[in-house]
Amino acid sequence: MVFYRRIVEKDELIVPSMKYSCNKVVPLSSTFPFFPILLTIACLFFCQCKKPVLKNLQRNFDPTTLTSKTPVWQFLIELGHEKPTHYTDSIEEKWIVAGQEIVTRGKSVHPVTGAGGARISDYFYCIDCHNTTREEGSLARVSDPAEKLNYAVANGIPLVPGSTFAGMVNRESWYNGDYAKKYRFSLSVRAARTSLEKAIELCSTECSQGRNPEPWEMEAMMAYFHSLQWTIGDLDLTGADLAELKRRALNPEEHDAIMAEIKEKYALAAPATFGEMPEDPKTGYPIEGQANAASGKLVFEKSCLHCHGAEGASEHYFGDKDSTWKELARKFPGSSKKSIYGLLRLGTHPEDGKRPYMPNFTKERMSEQQIEDLRAYLEEKAKGNPETPED
Ligand code: HEC
Ligand code: HEC
Known part of the structure; x- marks a missing residue:
């Protein structure tokens, strides 16, 4: 079996300018009578803390940090985008490797304690049904099966039923289209729509017929999936586009527009439409011309x-x-x-x-x-x- 490995250097994923925490300002070990007062102060602190810091970040945008290797989320967050709940900003290579092993070989051991080692599923590896690289030339339109086949042939990857793990952390919803419609009464599918962790749990137990990942396994898989996120270089920008982007990013008033433009360059969800059987299986589907x-x-x-x-x-x-x-x-x-x-x-x-x-x-x-x-x-x-x- 061939593994498509794209490990991102440890330091590339750390966002130095985000190393602050508003929560630490709030001491809640206070006694009861002061609690409401403290809560008000805490609230003030928190609200104030959030906005000015973002503005600060925007003003401090440093154009030299933007390269083709910059992860897309890092850039968006530097422009003031809210962090997605699954976002992890410091990732160590050993966690990425453990996650990659779980996804491609079904199991791994805890990168620190060495514990664990059991398979998630007795029947499947995640890569039986999911690729780990891009599957089409375009990241924005990910719904052309003919292009997928050409791409698979040209790049030596299989044609599988699940959507690719590459850029999966860049999506904003999971189990879309007819999966969401068909299973709309299923609580686990509904939870998976807006939470990548829940989507992983659902697919580990249902699609893979296995067990729920342990917390460390989830952390490892998340680290691996973050290493597969789109970088600025994946977005097919020319050198001139990149220079223009850096110039515009210096102006905080441009940030909303830039974020929107960046997000148009890749799919925010993997579309899914269930097909039907042909009306008459003997004659098959009506197609133009001859079958090839x-x-x-x-x-x-x-x-x-x-x-x-x-x-x-x-x-x-x-x-x-x-x-x-x-x-x-x-x-x-x-x-x-x-x-x-x-x-x-x-x-x-x-x-x-x-x-x-x-x-x-x-x-x-x-x-x-x-x-x-x-x-x-x-x-x-x-x-x-x-x-x-x-x-
Ligand atoms: C992601 C993995 C996967 C892919 C891709 C896949 N299959 Fe299967 N297929 C399975 C599994 C697993 C079974 C066993 C199902 C069972 O026992 O119910 C199966 C069963 C079958 C069966 C036997 C069903 C039966 O119960 O007799 C046929 C026929 C079949 N597949 C055809 C195909 C064809 C044709 C393709 C390619 C277009 C294909 N499969 C692609 C996983 C796959
Ligand atoms: C037997 C096939 C199969 C296996 C094995 C499998 N998946 Fe899936 N998975 C699917 C299908 C089909 C979907 C729904 C289509 C899609 O990807 O959007 C899906 C969806 C997902 C999604 C949501 C993707 C999205 O954008 O909607 C995640 C996350 C996911 N799988 C993670 C995993 C992980 C992690 C494993 C391994 C532990 C795994 N899957 C194993 C078939 C599989």
Whole structure:
């Protein structure tokens, strides 16, 4: 298995100008009669503390600190943006490495005490379903399955059902679109919409059929995800754009506008639209023109084999055998939810904590055209067609 590793140097993520704490000004160990007075003073302190400090920071914006390596959150916060609740500003490399191990190998040990070491899930690694790099050329439009496939082929990454962990801390909501709609009555999904920690807990227990991470494991994963946040350099700015940004950032009145412009450059949420099975599985989805078996081969290799290959998460191994191709082609139109149309659009369901299941692919992550291309490829292979495109 290949790991895509992008460790950020320890010091890069520390925001020196944010090393202050308003809370410490408030001594609450006071006796009861003075409490209301102290509370008022504390309130005054706190309110005053918050605003002027932000203004201060804005005036002190130091343009030399802005480089292509500057994490986007660091820049936004220096411009006066509120810190997101999941934001961590000092991250040590050993925590990033532990988090990376949990995400890519399923487990790690506590970076300080050496305790722990149990897998989060017996069935899956997070990277069975999530990438850790960008998945499309554009960070703003993340919903083009054709571009995802091209990008996956060009960059040697798989085509997976979950959204990428890269830039995940830059998003402002999780479990969006139809996930939010379909599970709107589920308290854990609702909590996960606005809290990255809750989203991680939900996916560890539900998607991965595993357990809740221990607090240190959560901290480690968060450190790792912060190391995968977008940097200014990811935003496709030219040298001239960057110079202009530095110039404008010196003027506090520009800060709101700059923040808004920066946020337009990447997706604040991963969109998700659930697809349906075709009306008539025999004829499949209506597509323009012919299905393309060569493209279907890429879907098969980049997506299906990621989990159904020799080392994959699924016990169903799709070896290069006549019987496998025949079975897959037959399963395609199938009839029920067990058809490949059904598997891809509806997924299978896990028996609680008992076995791995196959997650559905949203329309943003696999198109109807791609599903038809895959069908054309599998049907060709089943026929043993000599013209089947080889590598
Ligand atoms: C079996 C597949 C699967 C596994 C394993 C899995 N996930 Fe997910 N995860 C998904 C799917 C599908 C979604 C919903 C689509 C999406 O990513 O937005 C999701 C969503 C998420 C989200 C919210 C993303 C967002 O922007 O909406 C987080 C956070 C997350 N997963 C973390 C994890 C972590 C951490 C692990 C490993 C402990 C993990 N997942 C393992 C399939 C999986
Ligand atoms: C994220 C991992 C993952 C990906 C990607 C994936 N699968 Fe699966 N698939 C699974 C798992 C896990 C199972 C076992 C489900 C079960 O036992 O209910 C499964 C089961 C299946 C089955 C057997 C279902 C049954 O119960 O008989 C078929 C057929 C299948 N997948 C086809 C595909 C095809 C085709 C693709 C590519 C388009 C694909 N899968 C991509 C994880 C995956």
